[in-house]
Every structure is written in C-alpha cells, then in structure tokens.
Amino acid sequence: MTAVGTATSSAGAHAPALARLRRALGGRRFVPYYYLAPMVVLLGLFTYWPFVHTVYLSLTEWNLRPDTPLEFVGAANFAEITGNRLFQDALRNTLIYIAGSIPLKVLLPIPIAVFLWSLGPGGQVYRSVIFLPTLLSFVVVSVVFLWLLNPIGGHAQQFFALFGLSFPNVLGQPTAALWTILLISTWKIIGFNTLLYIAGLASINRDYIEAMRIDGAGDWAVLRHLIWPLLTPTTFFVLIATVIFSIQQVFTPIDIMTEGGPANGTTNLFYMVYQYAFVVFNVGYGAAGTVMLFVLLLAVTLIKVRLLDRHVHYDQ
Numbered sequence: 001m002t003a004v005g006t007a008t009s010s011a012g013a014h015a016p017a018l019a020r021l022r023r024a025l026g027g028r029r030f031v032p033y034y035y036l037a038p039m040v041v042l043l044g045l046f047t048y049w050p051f052v053h054t055v056y057l058s059l060t061e062w063n064l065r066p067d068t069p070l071e072f073v074g075a076a077n078f079a080e081i082t083g084n085r086l087f088q089d090a091l092r093n094t095l096i097y098i099a100g101s102i103p104l105k106v107l108l109p110i111p112i113a114v115f116l117w118s119l120g121p122g123g124q125v126y127r128s129v130i131f132l133p134t135l136l137s138f139v140v141v142s143v144v145f146l147w148l149l150n151p152i153g154g155h156a157q158q159f160f161a162l163f164g165l166s167f168p169n170v171l172g173q174p175t176a177a178l179w180t181i182l183l184i185s186t187w188k189i190i191g192f193n194t195l196l197y198i199a200g201l202a203s204i205n206r207d208y209i210e211a212m213r214i215d216g217a218g219d220w221a222v223l224r225h226l227i228w229p230l231l232t233p234t235t236f237f238v239l240i241a242t243v244i245f246s247i248q249q250v251f252t253p254i255d256i257m258t259e260g261g262p263a264n265g266t267t268n269l270f271y272m273v274y275q276y277a278f279v280v281f282n283v284g285y286g287a288a289g290t291v292m293l294f295v296l297l298l299a300v301t302l303i304k305v306r307l308l309d310r311h312v313h314y315d316q
Contacts, residue, residue: 051294057287064281077288087289089264090272093178094247094293097268098300100179101246104186105193106239112190113197114227127198131191138188138249142256145184146171171258174265181253181266189249193238200234201227236308243300247293269293 058077060070081087112130116123133141148155151169160167170176204227212222247270254260260267260275267275269289277286 054287054290057283058291060284060287062283064277064283073284077284078292081285081288081292086264086267086272086275087269090267090269090289091296093264093266094268094270094296096178097182097246097250098243100182101186101242102239104182105189105242105246106235108186109190109194109197109238110228110231110235113194113201114223116194117198117201127195130194133188133190134192136188138252139256141184141188142253145253146257149180172262174261174263177258177262177266181250181257184253185246185249193242196238197231197234200231204230239308240301240304243304244297247297269296 059072059074061073062068062070116127149171151157157167170180208226209222212226247268250268251270254266254271258266260271270293273286273289273293276282276289
C-alpha cells in the first residue's frame with residue numbers, strides 16, 4: 001500500500017471519532033467559543049473575580065490579618081468614607097488631575113505632532129527626543145525631579161541663587177505641589193501621545209492637503225477643516241485613555257515626592273485607596289474607595305463617549 005493510501009485509510013479510520021467528538025461539543029457553531037474559552041477564563045480569574053471580591057470587601061471590615069474574621073458592615077464604609085476629609089480632598093484633586101490632563105496631555109500634543117509630521121523624514125530625531133522621557137521609569141523621573149526641586153541645595157535653587165533669587169518650595173505648598181506633579185507626569189507622557197497623533201496623521205492622504213492648498217487655503221484652514229476632523233479617532237482614543245490612566249500615572253510621583261501632602265494637597269482617590277488598604281490596613285475603606293473610583297471613571301468615560309462619539313469621523 002502506498003503512503004497516500006495509508007494516510008487516506010488512517011484519516012478514514014479517525015473520521016467517526018472526530019464526528020462523535022464534534023457532536024459531543026455541540027457541532028461547528030460552538031467551535032469559536034472554544035477558542036475564546038481560555039481568554040474568558042483568564043479574564044474571569046484576574047479581572048472580573050477580583051472586582052467582585054473587591055465589592056464584597058467594601059461591605060466588610062477587615063485589617064488583612066488572617067486570624068481576624070471579616071465583619072459584614074453593609075454600606076457603612078461608603079457612608080463613613082464620604083464624610084472623611086481625606087476622601088473629599090482626594091476627590092477634588094482627582095477631578096483636578098483629570099481636568100488638567102485634558103489640555104496638557106490631549107490637546108497640547110496635537111500642534112507638536114502636526115509640526116513634527118510636517119518635517120517629514122527629517123523629524124525623526126525630534127520624535128526620538130520627545131519620546132525619550134516615556135522610556136524612563138516613573139520612579140527615576142520622580143527621584144530626579146525631587147532632587148532638582150529640593151528647596152535646600154536643589155539644582156533649581158542653585159540656579160536661581162546665581163541671580164540673587166530664591167526658588168519657591170513648590171512641593172511644600174498644596175496647590176503648587178499638585179500642579180507640579182501634574183506637569184511632571186505630562187512631561188513623562190506627552191511624547192507617547194504625540195507619537196499616537198503622528199501615527200494618525202500618517203494615515204491622512206496628503207493629496208487632500210495639496211488640493212486645499214491649490215484652492216488657496218492657509219495653514220489654519222487646513223488644520224481646522226481637514227486635519228482636525230480626520231484626526232478625531234486618534235483624539236478620541238487619547239482622550240479616553242488619558243482620563244482612565246491619568247489618576248494612575250501620578251501615583252508614583254505622589255508617593256515618592258509628597259506622600260499625598262502637604263495637607264492632602266496632592267493625594268487622589270488612587271493614592272487614598274493605597275493608604276487605607278496598605279498603610280493603615282483598613283481593607284473595607286480601601287475597597288469602598290476602589291468601587292467609588294471605578295464608578296467615577298466609568299461615569300466620566302460614558303459621558304465622554306456619549307458627547308464626543310458623534311463628532312468622530314472614521315472615514316478617511
């Protein structure tokens with residue numbers, strides 16, 4: 001018997017077994033779900049179950065000690081935490097971080113990206129330079145800026161002293177410290193968002209621009225009526241990502257540079273959750289803060305999707 005004949009008869013021998021297996025698994029229509037099953041299991045174990053467990057912990061009182069039983073307290077944690085001064089300051093600062101991140105991390109990279117894109121291949125060096133801070137660890141960035149802004153012997157203080165001036169203690173004043181951390185996080189992230197916009201600009205057909213130029217349109221008209229509408233999908237993505245991650249991005253500089261101070265001037269909901277859960281070991285408060293943070297981000301994201309999605313133009 002030839003090799004082809006052997007292979008054919010072997011396949012024929014296994015055909016009934018394969019048919020029975022297919023019938024046992026529900027036929028062909030369920031096959032895609034079997035491919036999705038591993039990812040669904042992983043999401044369930046590492047995403048959905050931790051969230052459900054966090055909601056459960058938010059209704060209990062526990063101090064992380066294994067010999068201490070969980071005490072069910074219902075919604076008491078939410079009632080107590082919302083009346084806490086730390087929560088009120090953290091919520092205010094969180095909203096400031098979100099509001100300040102939109103012009104600095106979403107809008108400011110657009111003109112930078114348009115300028116670098118207009119340089120063509122010659123702008124590669126500038127793109128690398130502006131992207132370089134993104135590659136640095138936030139721990140390193142925080143330590144370096146803490147060193148630079150030190151009011152006693154810091155490099156900023158030494159530079160101002162050359163002109164007979166005194167550099168203000170920006171990390172010692174609540175309002176100044178908050179905006180300082182926001183600016184540091186912007187310096188760290190702006191290069192990444194700029195490259196996202198450059199990638200969006202690269203998909204725009206330059207023939208459209210040349211056609212507008214021929215019709216006498218200036219730079220502002222091209223930006224306003226052509227580039228900006230075609231860039232809205234990228235802008236929408238950057239906006240949503242910035243709102244979701246802006247609170248997490250400032251955690252490291254808050255922890256290293258101010259530890260939430262001075263006078264809760266830089267703490268946010270994300271850092272508040274960390275303090276409650278892993279500093280004072282009040283797991284119920286920490287879990288309640290996590291749930292409220294999730295609800296806040298979900299509400300802000302849904303509002304933005306509802307208001308802005310109608311203005312996004314995907315057809316280029």
